[in-house]
Amino acid sequence: MANAYISIEAIARRFPAPDGNRTTIFEDLWFAMDRGEFVCVIGHSGCGKTTVLNILAGLDEPTEGAVIIDGKAIEGPSLDRAVIFQSHGLLPWRTVLGNVAYAVASKWRDWSKAQVEEHAKKSIALVGLAGAEHKKPAELSGGMKQRVGIARALSIEPKIMLMDEPFSALDALTRGTLQDEVRRICRDTGQTVFMITHDVDEAIYLADKIVLMTNGPDARIAEIVANPLPAGRARNEVHKHPAYYPLRSHIIDFLVSRSKAFTEELAVPGKVWNRRAPPVVSPGADVAPPAAVTA
Ligand SMILES: Nc1ncnc2c1ncn2[C@@H]1O[C@H](COP(=O)(O)OP(=O)(O)OP(=O)(O)O)[C@@H](O)[C@H]1O
Numbered sequence: 001m002a003n004a005y006i007s008i009e010a011i012a013r014r015f016p017a018p019d020g021n022r023t024t025i026f027e028d029l030w031f032a033m034d035r036g037e038f039v040c041v042i043g044h045s046g047c048g049k050t051t052v053l054n055i056l057a058g059l060d061e062p063t064e065g066a067v068i069i070d071g072k073a074i075e076g077p078s079l080d081r082a083v084i085f086q087s088h089g090l091l092p093w094r095t096v097l098g099n100v101a102y103a104v105a106s107k108w109r110d111w112s113k114a115q116v117e118e119h120a121k122k123s124i125a126l127v128g129l130a131g132a133e134h135k136k137p138a139e140l141s142g143g144m145k146q147r148v149g150i151a152r153a154l155s156i157e158p159k160i161m162l163m164d165e166p167f168s169a170l171d172a173l174t175r176g177t178l179q180d181e182v183r184r185i186c187r188d189t190g191q192t193v194f195m196i197t198h199d200v201d202e203a204i205y206l207a208d209k210i211v212l213m214t215n216g217p218d219a220r221i222a223e224i225v226a227n228p229l230p231a232g233r234a235r236n237e238v239h240k241h242p243a244y245y246p247l248r249s250h251i252i253d254f255l256v257s258r259s260k261a262f263t264e265e266l267a268v269p270g271k272v273w274n275r276r277a278p279p280v281v282s283p284g285a286d287v288a289p290p291a292a293v294t295a
């Protein structure tokens with residue numbers, strides 16, 4: 001893990017339990033990410049996904065262990081890391097430009113107002129909101145508000161973008177468009193992303209790696225799924241790829257049964273599983289792709 005861009009090293013999070021003991025949400029959790037990698041985390045409600053994300057954001061501290069980003073241990077929130085939650089969290093009294101400019105000015109405190117606004121406008125244009133700079137959040141649709149949140153996150157050029165079910169409150173059409181935009185922007189800018197989702201197809205479309213977490217308490221990273229689909233995949237072609245169904249079935253199967261029976265799976269004689277390096281699998285990778293959908 002020494003050379004990883006982001007390294008989660010042996011983190012644990014425990015909370016006081018009503019019986020006076022402590023509940024272990026997870027412990028000895030290890031995970032590493034490369035620069036520019038898009039990671040999605042999938043697991044049942046309550047397994048600890050948001051807790052991991054909050055620790056990465058510096059909003060929560062691990063009870064044990066550490067997270068290293070670009071060679072430095074995390075100590076509290078930082079403008080190196082941008083968080084996008086399910087709700088947009090915009091300042092209602094500021095315009096679109098005002099909201100994004102506020103973040104830019106916090107990051108680059110010596111910039112002039114003109115420099116700040118110019119930079120903010122670039123991020124706003126990137127998410128397709130050029131022309132809406134002077135609108136207030138109340139005048140925007142849900143999808144547009146979420147776009148402003150994304151523009152604000154991108155504007156501070158974070159080392160990592162942390163997203164907690166960012167599209168779950170949106171209708172399917174808007175969600176699709178925003179997934180396309182986020183994928184395009186992250187690929188173009190080499191943005192490193194850690195995103196939580198409950199939507200298997202969203203993870204398959206967006207992620208380079210999909211982290212499968214078992215049910216808590218004492219949740220684990222059971223496996224890391226390396227996405228076998230071509231990097232240049234298009235949304236309307238994904239389901240035509242021969243690896244798509246093996247991949248999708250593997251993840252659904254994990255969520256339906258393996259996520260809760262994982263400790264029994266570990267008890268099988270001969271099973272090798274290491275908390276520090278969970279297996280990397282790539283279901284469907286052996287199926288030859290038709291030329292039409294190869295990147
Ligand atoms: N401050 C806290 N005090 C006690 N328990 C907590 C606290 N915060 C979280 N937990 C517990 O930690 C566990 C993991 O919570 P977390 O929010 O990380 O789950 P999640 O995987 O994000 O779930 P969801 O998919 O529903 O968002 C839950 O059982 C939750 O009750």
Ligand SMILES: [Mg+2]
Nearest residue numbers: 049050051164
């Ligand atoms: Mg959560």
